[in-house]
Amino acid sequence: MAETTLPLESVERAREALLDGVAPLEPERIACAEAAGRVLAQDVSAALDVPPADNSAMDGYALASSDSGGVLTISQRIAAGQAPQPLVPGTCARLFTGSEIPPGADCVAIQENVTLEDGLARIPPTQPGQNVRRRGLDVSVGSRLLAAGTRLGGAALGLLAGQGLETVAVVRRPRVALLLTGDEIVEPGQPLAPGQIYNSNGAMLASLVARFGGELVAQVRVADSFDTTRARLAEAAALADVIVTTGGVSVGEEDHVKPALEQLGQLTLWRLAMRPGKPLALGTIGTTRVVGLPGNPVSSYVGAWLYLRPLLGALMGCTDQLELPRVPAEADFSTRTEGRRHYLRATLAFEGERIVARAYPEQSSAVLTSCAATNAFAVIPPHSDISPGDRVECLWLEA
Numbered sequence: 001m002a003e004t005t006l007p008l009e010s011v012e013r014a015r016e017a018l019l020d021g022v023a024p025l026e027p028e029r030i031a032c033a034e035a036a037g038r039v040l041a042q043d044v045s046a047a048l049d050v051p052p053a054d055n056s057a058m059d060g061y062a063l064a065s066s067d068s069g070g071v072l073t074i075s076q077r078i079a080a081g082q083a084p085q086p087l088v089p090g091t092c093a094r095l096f097t098g099s100e101i102p103p104g105a106d107c108v109a110i111q112e113n114v115t116l117e118d119g120l121a122r123i124p125p126t127q128p129g130q131n132v133r134r135r136g137l138d139v140s141v142g143s144r145l146l147a148a149g150t151r152l153g154g155a156a157l158g159l160l161a162g163q164g165l166e167t168v169a170v171v172r173r174p175r176v177a178l179l180l181t182g183d184e185i186v187e188p189g190q191p192l193a194p195g196q197i198y199n200s201n202g203a204m205l206a207s208l209v210a211r212f213g214g215e216l217v218a219q220v221r222v223a224d225s226f227d228t229t230r231a232r233l234a235e236a237a238a239l240a241d242v243i244v245t246t247g248g249v250s251v252g253e254e255d256h257v258k259p260a261l262e263q264l265g266q267l268t269l270w271r272l273a274m275r276p277g278k279p280l281a282l283g284t285i286g287t288t289r290v291v292g293l294p295g296n297p298v299s300s301y302v303g304a305w306l307y308l309r310p311l312l313g314a315l316m317g318c319t320d321q322l323e324l325p326r327v328p329a330e331a332d333f334s335t336r337t338e339g340r341r342h343y344l345r346a347t348l349a350f351e352g353e354r355i356v357a358r359a360y361p362e363q364s365s366a367v368l369t370s371c372a373a374t375n376a377f378a379v380i381p382p383h384s385d386i387s388p389g390d391r392v393e394c395l396w397l398e399a
């Protein structure tokens with residue numbers, strides 16, 4: 001049987017093979033100021049209560065609730081940042097949002113409800129705990145502040161700073177080498193001769209590697225020759241955790257990635273039941289994982305989201321990055337599929353109660369515009385006949 005008539009592998013089986021045996025890389029300690037987007041290597045436990053003491057949620061007057069409903073002397077003024085004195089019994093304290101509650105007080109009356117009469121404060125009835133933010137309301141000592149595998153966003157970095165931490169243990173970023181095959185490919189800035197096209201996959205994939213948490217350690221163009229392809233793959237395997245190639249994985253005699261990979265390491269899987277991206281190849285060279293993306297820009301883009309994203313996630317122990325969010329939506333299009341699952345480029349429009357998937361009108365795998373203009377893949381199973389109004393499952397790309 002010719003290679004190309006072998007049955008196609010499922011996307012699920014390919015992902016399983018790709019992630020099999022992948023463990024998180026080693027940790028490194030870095031400055032929190034440099035840690036945006038990085039993945040926590042270990043759980044972080046809280047060593048401090050936040051807030052560290054009861055404080056006021058409002059500008060107003062602190063008092064013992066049992067003294068409310070009367071006229072009280074103002075015995076101290078507590079600005080935020082000042083340590084309070086114990087409250088003189090039967091009096092109140094002027095204070096502000098964030099000021100510590102003085103010992104002896106258990107509530108705050110907001111200033112709009114307090115009238116000042118000859119330097120005294122008339123305070124309305126106020127309940128115990130009213131307008132008080134309790135010590136440890138946000139974070140309590142000993143609790144798990146953040147879990148290993150968390151990708152550090154603004155709020156998480158704020159929590160670390162709230163503990164007074166300046167450094168954090170994160171997983172090393174996976175090193176990614178990008179190999180772009182094709183004699184026709186020219187770098188932007190160079191003149192374009194007949195028969196040539198600019199290298200759009202390089203810029204696109206470099207950006208996705210960074211977005212998915214990887215560190216781009218090489219970006220190399222590879223001529224269409226078996227020996228060159230093998231040599232560049234061997235060099236890349238020596239320095240990278242992951243090699244991403246584009247082009248040269250189909251069946252033409254200028255397609256050298258697959259045979260070179262077979263000679264240097266192992267081809268785990270080739271040819272998937274998906275569109276675009278059928279000729280995608282997965283393999284290993286030693287401990288380096290190889291994702292062989294097809295050259296068509298859309299096939300590369302879809303392949304990067306479906307395979308490179310979870311692979312880099314697994315290498316960082318970031319479980320959120322293993323799956324894309326699935327959103328059921330109403331199709332605004334008709335389509336038919338045959339034997340391959342189709343990943344249609346679509347825009348999810350949130351319209352009141354409805355979520356509508358608008359398919360980009362041109363779905364050729366050479367039309368990168370379809371990716372730039374959309375924010376989702378509508379996943380159409382094989383042998384389907386979809387009409388407008390049908391429910392389709394979409395993978396959302398804005399997570």
Ligand SMILES: Nc1nc2c(c(=O)[nH]1)N[C@H]1C(S)=C(S)[C@@H](COP(=O)(O)OP(=O)(O)OC[C@H]3O[C@@H](n4cnc5c(N)ncnc54)[C@H](O)[C@@H]3O)O[C@H]1N2
Nearest residue numbers: 180182199200201202247248249250255278294295296299
């Ligand atoms: N006889 C067959 N031909 C093809 C088959 C097949 O099954 N039988 N599969 C088709 C499918 S599906 C795809 S996808 C492509 C994939 O081919 P390759 O991965 O070998 O990619 P290339 O042939 O090298 O390039 C395809 C296309 O993409 C352009 N390209 C490549 N690299 C870049 C880049 N860095 N920037 C922009 N554009 C790039 C290249 O010029 C080609 O037009 O094979 C089909 N053929």
Ligand code: MOO
Nearest residue numbers: 276277278299365
């Ligand atoms: O499977 Mo290819 O990626 O459709 O053009």
